[in-house]
Amino acid sequence: MKSKIKRFAFVSGATLFGIVLVLIFVFLGKQSSGPVSEVLNTLGNKVTDVEHDLLMKSREPVRSKELAWFNKYRNDTVLLRHPDTILLGVFDNNYQKGFDKILKLDKMLKEPLPLIQIYTAWGDKDNEQFPMLYAKAIYDLGSTPMITWEPWLSDFNREEHNLPPVVDPDKNGMAAVARGDYDFYIKAWAADVKTFGHEVFIRLGHEMNDPYRYPWGPQNNKPAQFVAAWRHVVNVFRKMNVRNVLWIWAPQPAYLHYKEYFPGKSYVDWVGVGVLNYGTVAPWSKWWTFKEIFGNFYDRLDTFQKPFMVTEMGSLTVGGNRRTWFKNAFTNLPKKYPHLKAILFFDDTSDNTTLNKSLNWSIVDDSATCKVIHVAIETTWKNRVEPVQNNGKKMVKK
Amino acid sequence: MLKRNRKNKDYWQFWEAKDVTSAGRFFFLILVIAGVISIVRFFDWWFRPEHVASIPLFVLLSLIIWYGIVRIVVIWINYLGIKKPERIEPEKGLKVAIFTTSSPGEPLSMFDKTLEACANITYPHTTYLLDDTQDARFKAMAKKHGAVWLELVGLPGAKAGKVNKALQMIEEDFVLILDPDHIPFPNFLDEVLGYFKDEKVGFVQVSQAYYNQYRSFTARGAAEQTYTFYGPTMMGMYGFGTSVAIGANCTFRKKALESIGGHGVGLAEDLITAIRLHAAGWKSVFRPVVVSRGLVPEDFGSFCKQQLKWSRGVFEVLFSEWPRLFKNLTGWQRLSYLAISTYYLVGVTTFLYVAIPFLYFWAGWLPANMDFGEFLVKGTPVVLVAVFIYLYVQRWMSHPPTERGLHWRGMILKFATWPVFFLGAMLAVVNAEIPYIPTAKKAVKGLSPYTRPLIFQVILFVLTLAYVIYDRLYVVSEGMLALTSQKVWGMFAFAFVAIIMVAGGIYAAYESRNLEPEEPWAKIDVQKIKTDKNEK
Numbered sequence: 033m034k035s036k037i038k039r040f041a042f043v044s045g046a047t048l049f050g051i052v053l054v055l056i057f058v059f060l061g062k063q064s065s066g067p068v069s070e071v072l073n074t075l076g077n078k079v080t081d082v083e084h085d086l087l088m089k090s091r092e093p094v095r096s097k098e099l100a101w102f103n104k105y106r107n108d109t110v111l112l113r114h115p116d117t118i119l120l121g122v123f124d125n126n127y128q129k130g131f132d133k134i135l136k137l138d139k140m141l142k143e144p145l146p147l148i149q150i151y152t153a154w155g156d157k158d159n160e161q162f163p164m165l166y167a168k169a170i171y172d173l174g175s176t177p178m179i180t181w182e183p184w185l186s187d188f189n190r191e192e193h194n195l196p197p198v199v200d201p202d203k204n205g206m207a208a209v210a211r212g213d214y215d216f217y218i219k220a221w222a223a224d225v226k227t228f229g230h231e232v233f234i235r236l237g238h239e240m241n242d243p244y245r246y247p248w249g250p251q252n253n254k255p256a257q258f259v260a261a262w263r264h265v266v267n268v269f270r271k272m273n274v275r276n277v278l279w280i281w282a283p284q285p286a287y288l289h290y291k292e293y294f295p296g297k298s299y300v301d302w303v304g305v306g307v308l309n310y311g312t313v314a315p316w317s318k319w320w321t322f323k324e325i326f327g328n329f330y331d332r333l334d335t336f337q338k339p340f341m342v343t344e345m346g347s348l349t350v351g352g353n354r355r356t357w358f359k360n361a362f363t364n365l366p367k368k369y370p371h372l373k374a375i376l377f378f379d380d381t382s383d384n385t386t387l388n389k390s391l392n393w394s395i396v397d398d399s400a401t402c403k404v405i406h407v408a409i410e411t412t413w414k415n416r417v418e419p420v421q422n423n424g425k426k427m428v429k430k
Numbered sequence: 431m432l433k434r435n436r437k438n439k440d441y442w443q444f445w446e447a448k449d450v451t452s453a454g455r456f457f458f459l460i461l462v463i464a465g466v467i468s469i470v471r472f473f474d475w476w477f478r479p480e481h482v483a484s485i486p487l488f489v490l491l492s493l494i495i496w497y498g499i500v501r502i503v504v505i506w507i508n509y510l511g512i513k514k515p516e517r518i519e520p521e522k523g524l525k526v527a528i529f530t531t532s533s534p535g536e537p538l539s540m541f542d543k544t545l546e547a548c549a550n551i552t553y554p555h556t557t558y559l560l561d562d563t564q565d566a567r568f569k570a571m572a573k574k575h576g577a578v579w580l581e582l583v584g585l586p587g588a589k590a591g592k593v594n595k596a597l598q599m600i601e602e603d604f605v606l607i608l609d610p611d612h613i614p615f616p617n618f619l620d621e622v623l624g625y626f627k628d629e630k631v632g633f634v635q636v637s638q639a640y641y642n643q644y645r646s647f648t649a650r651g652a653a654e655q656t657y658t659f660y661g662p663t664m665m666g667m668y669g670f671g672t673s674v675a676i677g678a679n680c681t682f683r684k685k686a687l688e689s690i691g692g693h694g695v696g697l698a699e700d701l702i703t704a705i706r707l708h709a710a711g712w713k714s715v716f717r718p719v720v721v722s723r724g725l726v727p728e729d730f731g732s733f734c735k736q737q738l739k740w741s742r743g744v745f746e747v748l749f750s751e752w753p754r755l756f757k758n759l760t761g762w763q764r765l766s767y768l769a770i771s772t773y774y775l776v777g778v779t780t781f782l783y784v785a786i787p788f789l790y791f792w793a794g795w796l797p798a799n800m801d802f803g804e805f806l807v808k809g810t811p812v813v814l815v816a817v818f819i820y821l822y823v824q825r826w827m828s829h830p831p832t833e834r835g836l837h838w839r840g841m842i843l844k845f846a847t848w849p850v851f852f853l854g855a856m857l858a859v860v861n862a863e864i865p866y867i868p869t870a871k872k873a874v875k876g877l878s879p880y881t882r883p884l885i886f887q888v889i890l891f892v893l894t895l896a897y898v899i900y901d902r903l904y905v906v907s908e909g910m911l912a913l914t915s916q917k918v919w920g921m922f923a924f925a926f927v928a929i930i931m932v933a934g935g936i937y938a939a940y941e942s943r944n945l946e947p948e949e950p951w952a953k954i955d956v957q958k959i960k961t962d963k964n965e966k
Contacts, residue, residue, distance in 0.1 A: 046456055050463025054471075054811070072803040080915040083902075088911065091903050131909030158803070169912030 077164055084172070095135065095144055096174030102146040106176045112231055112278055113301050114339065118366060118413070121147025121178060121376035123344065124396075125383070127166065131173060133396055137379060140395075140402035147233070149178040149343070149376050154217060155187025162224030171230050178233035178280075178376065180343070183209060183248050183261070188217070202247035206237075210260035218268045226274045235304050235343055236265060238282035241290040255292035262295040280304040281336075282343055285329035294336060303336050304343040305329070307361075308378060311351030314387055319352035322361035330369055339373040346378035346393035355401050362408035441641045442954070444615055444961045445829040447661055447718035450514050454825065461822060462506045465815035469499060475808040480799065487797035491786065494779045502816055504769050509662055509823055511669030511762075515715055518624025526555040526619055527602035530610045531589050534563050538571060543951040544610050545575035550956055553619035556602060560592040587695035594692035597684060605687070609678035612724035613641075613954060617961040622681045625715045632686035632712025633704070636679050637661065637828040641723040642950040647839060647938045648733050652726045654840030658820070661827035664716040670762035673716035674704040674770070678724065686712045697743025697864070701770065702751055708763050709755035718828045725950065729942030730935070731878030733843070734850045738880075741774035741854025742864050748772060749858065776844075777851025784848065784887060787925035791894050791918075802920060845928070846935020849883035881939040884932045891929050895922070 105111050105119070122145050124133045131148070138144040148170045153160050163179070170177045185201040185208070193216055195201075201208070208214065225232055240258050243250045248258065262281075269277055282304030283290035294300070307326045310317040321327075326342065333340065347357045365372065382390040395401045476495070482488045528548050532541060541559070548557040557577035561568045564583060572579035580599065585591035593607060604626060608614060622634040637660040643653045660676075667673040675682075677700040687693055687703070689710050694702030708714065727733035748771035756764060789795045827833045857864060898918060902911065 042452075042456060043459070046459035047463050049460040050467065053460060053464035054467040072806070076802075076916045079919050080912055083915050083919065084912070087899065087902060093908070095908055128913065130907070130913045132907050133909075135907065135909040158801075165912065165916075172912060173908060 073158060080165060098144045099146060099174030102174060106231055109231060115373050119147050119374040120145045121149060121374060122379050123149035123376060125380040137396045140399060142406050146175050147178050147374060147376055148175045149180060151180045153182045153184045153187060155184065156189055157187065160187060162221050164224055164228060167228050176231055180235045180238060183237050202252050204253060206248055206253040206257040206261035210257060210264045215268060218265055222269045222272045222274045225277060231276050231278060233278045233280055235280040235282050236262060239284040240293050241287050242284040258293050259295045263299055266299050278302060280341060285333060300338060302341050303333055303338045304341045306344040307342050308344055309347040309357060311348045313348050313350050321357065334371055340371050341374040343376050344378040345375050348391060355404050358401050359404045359408055362405050364412045366413050441723055442959045444617060445720040447514060447826050447828050450512050458509060458822060461815060461819050462510065465506060465819065468811035468815055472808050472812050483796040483799045487795050490782055491797040494782050497779055506819060508666035512662060512665045512826060513669035514665055515717060518627060520620060520623030524604060524623055525602040526553065526604045527600050528555055528557045528606045528608055529560055529593055529596060530608045531560040531592055532563050532568050532610060536610060537949065538567055539949055540611060540951050541571050543613055543954060543956060545571060545577050547613045547956045549575045550616045551614055551618050552616045553623065555619060558596060560596050590693045590695040590699040597687060597692060603684050604681060605684055606681040609724055612678055612722045613956065614722040615959050615961055618721040621717060621719050621721050626683060630713045631715055632707045633675050633680050633682045634715045634717060635673060635675055636717050636719050636721050638676060638679060639720045639723045639829060640726040642725050642728060645728045645950065646945055647941050648730050649726050649728045651839035651843035652733050654837035655844060657827055657833040661718055662823035665718055665826055667766055668716040671760060672763045672766040673714045675700045679722055696746055697739050698747055701744060701747050705747060705751050705755055705767050709758035720829050729945055730939035731880060731942065734847060734878055734880035737847050737850045738854050738864060741851045742857050744771050744774055745855065745858030774851045774854050777848050777855050780845065780848035781852045784928050787921045788890065788894060790921050791898055842931050842934035843938060845931035846884060850880055877943055878939050881936055884935050887932055888929060891925055
């Protein structure tokens with residue numbers, strides 16, 4: 033009996049110490065997870081940089097050469113604030129695997145797209161930091177990154193950052209941002225943007241006036257809180273002398289209350305609008321034209337006196353004719369909407385953010401639609417200062 | 431009072447492993463529990479659907495990784511049983527024989543030393559030289575040292591054949607089978623014979639130690655690979671009643687050998703003998719003492735030959751002995767022999783490990799989508815605990831002053847011999863024979879043919895590097911470049927680790943080429959071997 037007790041004590045004692053040892057490992061791992069993953073990230077980026085410097089210098093760039101006309105714009109903040117042409121762009125949901133699909137869309141539309149959009153949420157994870165690797169890759173391809181920066185506040189380790197414990201960090205979250213609670217994150221981002229060193233479009237907290245979408249919306253925050261948060265973020269960047277950002281303020285115009293969310297002319301460079309036609313796929317939707325989604329609000333939004341960017345343009349195919357939809361949208365567009373200066377195709381093949389099913393917005397494989405767009409631009413964009421190459425040859429007409 | 435001579439690096443000194451204390455085992459159990467928890471966490475992280483890039487390759491990669499981890503866990507379990515037998519003073523008047531064998535080509539001067547040392551063994555015994563050299567000088571040598579010369583020519587089964595024949599010719603009850611390159615210490619028999627008081631004990635094995643490590647990288651690496659086995663590993667096996675006989679330095683009860691129809695025959699004759707004795711109900715004892723020192727292969731070619739012989743032979747135990755004797759073995763013995771007889775599968779897993787980066791570069795196959803940082807975070811505790819345990823159990827080595835360490839040469843050599851293990855495994859699968867190759871006693875000149883696969887691997891690596899640079903300069907789409915950069919060069923880092931190991935193997939082979947032939951035994955003074963006990 034005694035030896036049994038001894039054995040039991042022996043084993044359970046060792047088990048206890050073993051667990052303690054692992055907890056120490058876990059603790060050390062957690063403590064070091066910040067710096068360690070940072071080091072690994074930096075190391076990974078260094079690998080790309082070294083390859084870029086060693087190998088890629090001797091490689092003939094193709095796309096950036098075709099986009100040479102855009103250099104004038106992308107290296108000039110003033111010109112990017114008031115461009116004299118319409119810049120096209122795209123979001124491709126497969127961008128993390130590579131930009132080949134974007135290169136394909138270039139070919140389909142017969143012009144390389146100067147703007148490439150990516151989405152980043154706020155948080156502690158690696159993919160929630162400034163996407164340096166992608167930004168650099170986009171720049172190397174001759175384009176400028178447009179980053180949609182979504183202030184989800186639930187992805188931070190609150191203890192680690194000494195944030196006050198709350199049930200729902202998104203509740204009154206914008207007030208917390210304005211208070212400076214998240215400055216550790218904003219500052220790191222701003223520093224990275226500065227390191228990147230080229231112009232970046234940032235669409236911060238989009239559709240902030242839609243009460244049914246994002247946590248930074250009216251269900252959690254008052255308009256004044258959003259405005260204060262916005263100004264705070266911009267001021268943090270400015271205080272750190274990070275000047276290479278173009279701020280896109282993007283309300284949802286279908287909800288008519290949005291003016292009170294406008295942070296002020298000196299805090300906004302562009303006004304963004306999403307134009308997605310769900311057709312009859314969603315119960316709350318019907319086949320709406322570009323004019324119905326965007327055009328009817330144009331005059332009201334124009335009062336902000338900023339250039340417009342259609343940050344997400346797309347149409348599904350159920351309930352109408354997609355080709356016609358795009359044709360109508362692009363025909364005579366500069367004449368109809370003289371302050372619309374950028375359009376980004378929403379080329380998402382599996383969008384499940386809105387409905388319970390996956391939606392395919394992509395047009396890259398729809399050659400008829402691509403052709404219609406190209407022809408509409410070619411034939412009706414009389415006002416467009418046509419992108420020309422350095423040697424004066426027209427880019428579009430090849 | 432015993433002299434404290436912890437720092438004693440003298441090879442010619444009797445040495446005995448430390449006693450196993452409760453505190454030592456308690457601390458070890460802590461480490462094992464920490465290790466198991468770390469492995470469970472790693473397991474939980476590894477098998478996630480988002481990590482699978484290609485199902486067949488992921489299965490393959492998982493098999494490689496988890497085969498390795500399971501083996502580590504098995505060895506930890508084995509260490510849990512670690513036990514050191516109390517020394518038992520032998521009865522007087524036991525009839526003991528020492529067998530040592532000589533074959534054509536073996537240097538005569540070596541037998542001069544071995545037989546002299548045998549004659550020096552204090553416990554009364556008869557030394558037999560089992561000779562098939564048909565060289566009169568060997569007979570004379572036996573006579574010089576008072577050994578009985580037995581001419582055993584033309585027997586099948588090489589060494590074991592001669593042993594079995596000689597067994598029928600002798601009167602003694604106990605037989606020490608000594609490899610001819612091993613120089614026994616005078617107290618050899620005093621340390622082992624006591625255990626035969628237990629009628630059920632069939633054989634007593636002692637540690638194997640070496641004295642020619644200084645000769646080359648290969649020799650040091652080859653010796654390093656054995657230190658843990660002839661200490662904590664075998665002590666654990668003894669604790670679980672499954673310590674095995676190892677070719678040399680094993681003392682058998684003749685009756686036990688007779689009960690299984692004599693010493694086993696084959697490339698792994700020692701292991702075959704051990705499993706048969708265990709199946710016949712005989713007990714075995716492992717005594718962690720250094721009471722002899724012998725030679726370890728000095729040149730890369732001989733080392734590979736020895737490894738090929740073992741890797742081919744050991745699978746024979748898996749295919750023909752293990753299933754046949756399964757029902758007669760205890761649970762621990764089943765596990766132990768299964769683990770030993772599958773040891774050389776490492777040749778197959780290493781081959782796959784080596785192939786993975788090349789499959790990626792040439793066929794575009796990526797096995798897993800894992801974040802390297804996460805892999806490090808989850809994998810590091812497992813590696814840390816494993817290293818810690820590896821170092822911790824070294825306290826139970828037979829001669830820690832000369833054996834402790836990280837054994838990096840051993841690791842390099844083990845990795846670089848993957849083609850040999852792979853060949854051994856393949857030969858076993860198709861049941862093809864390799865000729866009986868005695869382990870070379872003196873260094874052999876020339877670059878071993880076993881380095882060819884290694885050189886091929888290096889060339890393939892360089893070619894692949896050139897191809898990938900060309901590909902990325904001229905072929906890969908602009909849109910893919912930046913985003914594939916980390917993956918591609920990460921894979922290269924992966925392949926490069928293997929190349930470093932393999933380069934170590936090629937170095938060992940290159941060094942072997944310039945090895946001056948020498949007779950390491952010439953310098954040994956048998957009369958100066960010290961048999962006083964070390965501090966426990």
